Structure formats: C-alpha cells, structure tokens
Amino acid sequence: MRRHFPSSWPALRGALVGLAVTASLGGCAMPEPWVKPYERERLADPVMQIQRDALSAKHLEHVREVREGARGATGVQGGGCGCN
Amino acid sequence: MTTIARLLFTALLAALPAFGANAAVTASAGAPDFTLPSLGGENVRLQEQRGRVVMINFWASWCGPCREEMPHLARLYEKYRASGFTVLAINIDDDPHKAARLAQQLGMRFPVLLDTGKQVSRTYDLSAMPSTVLVDRDGRVRHVHRGYRDGYAETYDRQIRDLLRE
Amino acid sequence: MAAIERLRRALWRVQRALRALGERRGGARALPFAAMAHVLGALGGLLAAGQAQAADLPEDRAELMYHLYDGGGVRASGPAVLVRKSLLGKVSLSAVYYADIVSNASIDVVTTASPYRETRNEFGVVADYAVRDALITLSAARSKEPDYIADTYNLDVTQDVFAGMTSVSLGFTYGSDEVGRKDEGFFDGAKHWRYRLGLTQILTPRWLATANFEVVSDDGYLGNPYRVALVFGAAVPERVPSTRSSRALRVRVIGEVAPGMSVRGAYRYFWDNWDITAHTFDLGLSRRFGEGWLVDVYARAYRQVDSALFYSDNATAETLYVSRNRQLSKFDSNAIGTKATWTWLRVPGRYEVRLSGALEYGKTNFSNFTDLRTGRPYSYNATVAQVFVSADF
Numbered sequence: 001m002r003r004h005f006p007s008s009w010p011a012l013r014g015a016l017v018g019l020a021v022t023a024s025l026g027g028c029a030m031p032e033p034w035v036k037p038y039e040r041e042r043l044a045d046p047v048m049q050i051q052r053d054a055l056s057a058k059h060l061e062h063v064r065e066v067r068e069g070a071r072g073a074t075g076v077q078g079g080g081c082g083c084n
Numbered sequence: 085m086t087t088i089a090r091l092l093f094t095a096l097l098a099a100l101p102a103f104g105a106n107a108a109v110t111a112s113a114g115a116p117d118f119t120l121p122s123l124g125g126e127n128v129r130l131q132e133q134r135g136r137v138v139m140i141n142f143w144a145s146w147c148g149p150c151r152e153e154m155p156h157l158a159r160l161y162e163k164y165r166a167s168g169f170t171v172l173a174i175n176i177d178d179d180p181h182k183a184a185r186l187a188q189q190l191g192m193r194f195p196v197l198l199d200t201g202k203q204v205s206r207t208y209d210l211s212a213m214p215s216t217v218l219v220d221r222d223g224r225v226r227h228v229h230r231g232y233r234d235g236y237a238e239t240y241d242r243q244i245r246d247l248l249r250e
Numbered sequence: 251m252a253a254i255e256r257l258r259r260a261l262w263r264v265q266r267a268l269r270a271l272g273e274r275r276g277g278a279r280a281l282p283f284a285a286m287a288h289v290l291g292a293l294g295g296l297l298a299a300g301q302a303q304a305a306d307l308p309e310d311r312a313e314l315m316y317h318l319y320d321g322g323g324v325r326a327s328g329p330a331v332l333v334r335k336s337l338l339g340k341v342s343l344s345a346v347y348y349a350d351i352v353s354n355a356s357i358d359v360v361t362t363a364s365p366y367r368e369t370r371n372e373f374g375v376v377a378d379y380a381v382r383d384a385l386i387t388l389s390a391a392r393s394k395e396p397d398y399i400a401d402t403y404n405l406d407v408t409q410d411v412f413a414g415m416t417s418v419s420l421g422f423t424y425g426s427d428e429v430g431r432k433d434e435g436f437f438d439g440a441k442h443w444r445y446r447l448g449l450t451q452i453l454t455p456r457w458l459a460t461a462n463f464e465v466v467s468d469d470g471y472l473g474n475p476y477r478v479a480l481v482f483g484a485a486v487p488e489r490v491p492s493t494r495s496s497r498a499l500r501v502r503v504i505g506e507v508a509p510g511m512s513v514r515g516a517y518r519y520f521w522d523n524w525d526i527t528a529h530t531f532d533l534g535l536s537r538r539f540g541e542g543w544l545v546d547v548y549a550r551a552y553r554q555v556d557s558a559l560f561y562s563d564n565a566t567a568e569t570l571y572v573s574r575n576r577q578l579s580k581f582d583s584n585a586i587g588t589k590a591t592w593t594w595l596r597v598p599g600r601y602e603v604r605l606s607g608a609l610e611y612g613k614t615n616f617s618n619f620t621d622l623r624t625g626r627p628y629s630y631n632a633t634v635a636q637v638f639v640s641a642d643f
Contacts, residue, residue, distance in 0.1 A: 033413035037213045038176045038205040039455045040414075044146035046544060047512040047536040048504060050450070050460065055332050056589070056608060056636055058348070059317045063634055067321075067614070069554050069578050070520035070528040072444065072464030073498035077406065079391045080425045080442065081370060082398025083326075083350070093445055096420060149306060151598060189598055211413050231306075233380065234339020 051075060115140070115219045118204045120174065120197035123184055128172065128195050131223065136168045137247045138219040139240070142199075142210055143175055145182040149232040150214040154190045156237035160244060161194045167248050168221070174199050216240070220247050307342045307380050310335050313640045321612070321632020323355040328369075330638075334376075342378040346391070347371075357630075358576070361622045362478050362485065370395040374402075384409040397430040397475075406446070414452075421446035431475040440470030457505035466522075468494040479574040481565040488573040491560070496522030502532075510538035525559040526578060528552065542593040550612075552583040563618050576619040576628065585612030587634070601643040610634040 042048065051057050054076075061076040066083045115138075119129040130138070141157060143150035154173075161171045171194035175183035180198045187196045199205055208217065212230035218240075220226050227243050229236060311334045318327040328349035336342040349372070355365035374391030387406040392399070406421035425442035445465045452458045473490035480486075502516035516532040534548035558578035560571035587610030595603040612632050621628040 033415045035415055035452045035455050036202075036205065036210060037215075037414060038142070038144070038199075038202050038210050040213070040452070041144065041146050041176075041178055042456045042506050043452065043458060044144075045506065045510065045512070045538075047510060047538055048458070048506055050458075050504065052591075053313070053606065053638070053640065055313050055315050055330050055346075055638065056606070059315070059330065059636060060610075060634065063319050064552075067577065067632075068528070068552060068583065069522075069526045069558070070498060070518070070530065070552070071496065072466050072520070073446075073462040073500040073518055075448065075460070075462055077387075077389065077404045077421065077423060079372060079374065079393060079402045080400030080427055081350075081372070081393045082395055082400065082427070082429065083352075083370070093420070093422070148309065186598065231383075233307075234336075 113225050115217065115223055115225045116204075116207045118207065120199055120204060123180075123187055123196045123198070128197055130172070130219075133170060133172070133219075134223050135221055136170050137164075137221060137244060139169070139171045139244070140208075140217040140219060141171060141173045142205060142208070142213065142215045143173055144213060145175075145177050145186050147213045151186070151190065153214055153216075153232040153236070154192060156240070158191055158193065160237070160240060163241075164244055164248065169244055169248060170194065172197055174204060176200070176202060176205055218243055218247065220250065307336050307339070307378055307385070308334060308344075309642050310342075311640060311642050313638060315636055315638035318635045319632065321634075322614070322630035323357060323360060323365075324352065325354075326350045326352045340380060344374075344376040344378075346374040346376065348374075357621060357623075357628060358477060363476060368396055370398075383414075397432050397436075399428040399430075399436075401426045402442075408448075416452070417448075417450040419446070419448040419450075421448070427470070429471045429475070434475075437475075438471035440468060440472055442469075443467045456507075457503065459504075460500075460502045462498075462500045462502075464498050466494075466496045466498075473573065474575065477573070477575060479562065479565065479572045481562075481568065481572060483564060486572070488575065489560075489571050490573050490575075491524070491571050494522060494524055496520065496524075496526075500530075512536045524578065525556055526554065527556040528554045542596075544591040544593075546589045548587050550583075550585045550587070554579070554581050554583075556580065557618060561618075563620055574619070576616055579619045580617040581614055581619070582617075583612060583614040585610055585632075587611070589636075601641060603639065603641045606636070606638050606640065608634075608636040 046052060057076050058079075061074050062079075062081075062083075065071050066081075115130060117129070117131045119127050122128050130140075139157070139160070141153070143154070157171055157173070161169070173187075173192060173194060174197045175187075176199050177183050178200060180200060183196060183198060208215070214232050216229040216232075217225055218227040226247060229239070311332065313332040315330040316327070317330060319325070328351045330346070330348045332344060332346050334342060334344040350370040351367075352370065353365065353367045359365055370393060372391060372393040374389060376387060376389040379386045379388075385408045387404070387408075389404045391402045393402075402423060402425040404421065404423045406419060408417055408419040410417050421444070423442070423444035423446075425444075427440040427442070428436045429438045429440060430436035443466070447463045449461045450458060451460070470492060472492065472494055473488050475487075477488050478485040479488040498518055498520040500516060500518035502514060504512060504514040506512045512535070514532070514534045514536070516530075518530040520526070520528040520530070529552070531551040532548065534546060536544065536546045538544050557580040558573065560569060561573055561575065561578045563574065563579070565572050587608065589606060589608035591604050591606040593602060593604050595601070610633070612634075613629065614632065615629040616627050619628050620626065
C-alpha cells in the first residue's frame with residue numbers, strides 16, 4: 001500500500017518544521033560558543049539589560065495595546081482588560 | 085491554531101528544559117596548573133597547593149550569584165583552613181580595582197587572584213559564572229559546579245569534608 | 251537526576267500514546283502523529299545530555315509606582331505595587347497590584363454619551379521556578395472593572411542553550427473575560443489565546459539581538475457595548491466579528507557603543523485577519539552618569555497602515571460587520587520619552603534602592619476617523635508619566 005504525502009498539508013509541514021528546529025537545537029555539530037561566560041562583563045551592565053523595570057514596562061505596554069490595534073511580540077506577558 | 089500545531093507547541097514547551105548545554109573540565113582529570121598574581125601582590129601557583137584541598141572559584145564583580153556565594157566561601161574557608169583547605173578566588177574583571185573593592189567589602193580573607201587576561205578561564209573552559217572546581221590533595225579535579233544557587237554551600241561543605249578525610 | 255528520569259519516562263509514554271493514536275487513525279492521517287512521536291523521541295534523547303548550568307531566579311524586589319496617562323480626553327492614573335521574594339532558592343513568588351482610576355471624556359464618549367469615571371483593579375501572582383538551566387514562569391491575574399472582568403493565565407519557559415549564548419523562550423497565555431454593560435450586567439464573554447516564541451542571541455561581547463513572534467487568537471464578544479458606528483450618518487451599535495487572529499514579529503538589537511552607554515533599535519511587523527497591518531519602530535539610548543544615575547531616551551513611531559476590513563468612519567453600505575473604533579482605523583502615532591533612575595542607597599550583595607521617573611509625550615493623527623465636532627480628521631496628544639521606587643534585597 002502506498003502512502004500519500006499530501007504536500008499541501010499544513011499540519012504535516014508544521015510537524016516537520018518542528019522536527020527540523022529540534023534537530024538543529026539538539027546540537028548536531030554546533031559551532032563553539034564564541035562569547036565565553038568570562039567575556040560577558042559588558043553584557044551584564046544595567047544599560048544592556050533588555051528590560052530593567054517590569055512594572056514600568058507593563059504599564060507602557062498596556063497603554064499601547066489599548067490605544068492601538070497591534071498587540072504582541074513585545075516580551076511583556078499580557079493581562080486582559082476591557083479598556084476599549 | 086490547528087490541533088497538530090497546538091500539540092507541537094505544548095510538546096516543545098514541555099520538553100524545552102531538555103535542551104541543556106554541556107561541559108568542559110571533567111572530574112578526575114588533573115587540574116591544569118597556573119600561576120596568577122594576587123591582590124596582595126605576590127604570585128600564587130596551583131601546584132604549590134599540593135597536599136591541600138583547593139577550591140578554585142571563578143568570580144566577577146558583575147556577576148550577582150558570585151557575590152551571593154562569597155560569604156559562604158568565606159565561612160567554609162574559616163571552618164576548614166586549619167585542616168588543610170584553601171580557596172583560590174580567581175577574579176575575571178577587566179578592571180582589577182573593582183575586584184579589590186569588592187574583595188574588601190565582602191571580607192574575602194583567602195587569596196584573590198587576578199585573571200584579567202582570561203588565560204586561566206580559557207584553560208579551565210569556563211561555561212558558567214560562577215564556576216567552582218574542587219581539587220583534592222593530589223591535584224586532581226574531583227567536583228565541578230556551574231552557577232550558584234541556595235543549597236550549593238551545603239554541598240560544598242560535604243564535599244570538602246569528604247576530600248579532607250581522604 | 252531522578253526528576254530527569256521521570257520526565258524521560260513521561261515523554262516516552264506520550265510518544266507511545268501518540269503512535270497508537272496515529273495507528274488508529276490509519277493511513278496518511280497517522281503521519282503527523284508519527285512525526286510528533288519522533289520529535290518527542292529526539293527530545294527524550296536530549297534529556298540524557300550532560301551537565302548544565304543553573305538558571306538565575308529574578309532577584310527579590312519591592313516596587314511601588316504611580317502612573318499617569320493623559321491623552322485624548324482620557325485620564326487614567328493610579329498606583330501599582332510589585333513584591334517578589336525567593337523561597338528555598340528554587341522558587342520566586344511575586345504579587346502584583348495595579349489600579350487604573352479612569353476619567354473618560356474621550357472623543358467617543360463626548361460625542362455619543364457623557365463623560366464617566368471608573369476604577370479598574372488588577373491583582374496578579376507570579377511564580378518563577380528555576381530547574382537546571384531553564385526558568386519556568388507561571389502567572390495568574392484578574393482584572394476587575396464594574397462592567398468587565400478579565401482572568402489571564404500565563405506559562406512561559408525560558409531555556410539557555412549553547413553555553414548561555416542563546417536563550418529560547420516559549421510562552422502561552424489563556425484569557426477568559428466576562429463582558430458587561432452598566433445597565434444590563436454581564437451578558438457575554440470572550441476568550442483569548444496567545445502563543446509566544448522568543449529568542450535572545452549574544453552576538454559579540456557588546457551586542458545582542460532578540461526576536462519575538464506572537465500569535466493572538468480571540469473568540470467571543472470583541473466589541474464595546476457602548477460604542478456606536480455610523481451607517482449613512484445614523485448611529486447604530488457596532489457589529490464586530492466574534493473571532494480575531496493576529497500575528498506579530500519583532501526584532502531588536504541592543505549594543506554597547508561606549509563604556510556605560512548603549513543603543514537599541516527594534517522593528518515589529520503586525521498583521522491580522524481583520525486586515526489590520528502595522529509597523530512599529532523603536533530607537534533608544536541608555537547612558538550611565540557617575541555612580542548613581544542611569545538615563546534612557548527613546549523615540550517610537552507606530553504606523554497602522556491598513557484599517558480593519560469592516561472599519562468605517564461613516565459607512566455607505568449595510569455590511570454584516572461595521573465599527574467606528576478608531577483603534578482599528580488608519581493612523582500614525584509618534585512619541586518620544588525619557589526615564590531617569592537614581593540609585594539612592596546601595597550595599598553590594600545586600601540591597602539597593604532606586605528612584606525613577608519616566609515621561610513620554612506623543613501625538614496620534616488619524617487618517618480615516620473624523621472629529622465630529624470639527625469635521626476634520628481627528629488627532630490628539632498624550633502624556634504618559636511614571637514615578638517609582640524600587641528596592642532590590
């Protein structure tokens with residue numbers, strides 16, 4: 001019995017992409033980390049922090065999400081409200 | 085989202101902690117020798133510590149967990165130094181003045197060595213900050229600890245005691 | 251180690267179940283299940299991988315903030331509090347309280363109703379759990395207004411890979427809302443799902459980059475029971491689809507250009523099935539001054555280039571869905587802001603207390619939303635201000 005591989009099947013594509021991501025993250029021949037932990041002094045500086053103050057970021061993100069149509073991908077976890 | 089996509093997402097979410105980095109200086113190998121200047125001025129060589137149990141601790145002024153760990157190391161030093169235990173705290177800051185200031189503030193009485201050139205860090209292939217290496221009386225690496233969290237100090241205490249008894 | 255073994259066995263059981271499920275379905279439909287089983291098998295193998303580093307729990311903190319938003323006739327202000335404490339070095343628990351006291355005399359309210367005042371309270375709890383070199387964050391929050399209750403649950407997992415050079419994070423949010431109307435009480439509901447994927451990559455000892463992708467799905471009552479749309483000049487209650495699905499992709503780069511000074515830039519592309527497309531540009535500069543000062547300045551440009559399919563300033567046809575929600579229209583928004591933080595007390599390794607103030611000024615210009623009072627396209631200015639004190643201990 002021949003198996004069919006429906007090429008237009010988004011679900012199968014999704015699973016295969018997942019497999020590829022897993023395999024690549026799984027460490028099949030990865031390059032050496034080029035910034036060692038002892039070279040990360042500059043990155044530990046407060047000016048290099050991605051987000052220093054969580055409450056401040058939460059408030060600003062809330063203001064933006066209420067006033068604009070776009071939402072998401074900001075790195076701040078959402079909370080709902082009826083502010084519309 | 086389709087059911088399959090949801091399944092894949094939740095599976096990835098559940099299994100994400102499985103992706104771990106892996107490691108470097110292995111236990112039961114000879115600890116690579118080094119000579120580094122100390123804050124006091126004189127050079128300190130690892131090989132001269134043979135006969136004593138040595139805890140090599142890599143730390144930096146910008147590393148939070150390192151600062152948390154220091155008081156515990158100071159306590160262990162006072163407790164076991166008479167039995168032949170010593171701590172070599174290797175600082176890897178670019179600016180050794182920061183090391184001096186912090187060493188004074190945290191009350192570090194054990195030798196603080198300066199590895200500004202990062203040579204020893206490279207030799208020991210540091211993969212985390214802080215890193216703690218326990219070396220036995222014969223100069224062999226026995227335990228490697230990466231990072232620091234509450235509870236590690238008790239593990240250090242136990243391991244040092246076992247090594248001292250040998 | 252025992253925990254890892256248990257996880258491996260659990261994964262193996264799920265893997266077996268998936269295979270069985272696929273076999274029952276038979277034929278080509280078994281393929282996704284077989285693929286899933288393979289993925290889990292690979293992951294199970296990875297669990298046997300060597301020693302890992304320890305993830306850092308967020309530091310203990312107490313933060314008190316007063317925030318203010320004043321723009322377009324709406325004034326929302328209030329306190330916010332955050333308290334976070336770690337227990338046994340394994341878990342960090344936080345409690346958050348946020349209040350919005352709103353006086354609303356916005357253009358919608360003023361042209362179609364009368365100004366009102368109400369308070370929104372939000373309570374949340376967060377638990378951060380560090381396991382090997384992963385950080386798992388669970389949180390729950392409830393936002394309560396007289397006519398809207400929103401419950402939100404989050405799960406985020408952040409994993410350091412590649413010797414800490416890369417950080418991968420996956421996140422999931424589920425929200426369940428109860429929608430009401432002041433004179434009617436609660437009459438409907440809405441559900442929300444968010445799926446997040448994030449990547450942080452160290453590029454050089456001085457530069458790092460982040461990428462975020464988020465999918466948001468909404469189902470239920472997504473409109474506003476007080477808002478009206480205009481059809482042939484007559485006011486009708488708005489009719490909004492009961493589902494919405496959106497995606498956003500954001501890339502950001504942060505780099506240290508001089509000792510103690512960093513620049514950052516970000517771009518986000520947003521698109522959804524209501525036909526809204528938006529671009530967001532962010533540029534920022536942070537600098538340390540002396541021993542205790544840290545100042546950020548930033549500029550933000552937001553361009554909503556396509557309004558929602560069913561959006562209309564004044565509809566000239568009867569359609570299934572119609573809305574005059576200006577948030578869904580075509581508009582530009584530009585803002586500049588600054589934040590200054592002063593370290594008041596510091597004992598290294600023990601505690602640190604900081605005082606901060608932030609101010610943002612922005613202008614929003616609408617293209618296809620008219621100000622009914624003047625007949626011209628609407629535009630407004632907004633000021634956002636925050637003052638807060640943070641203590642790390």
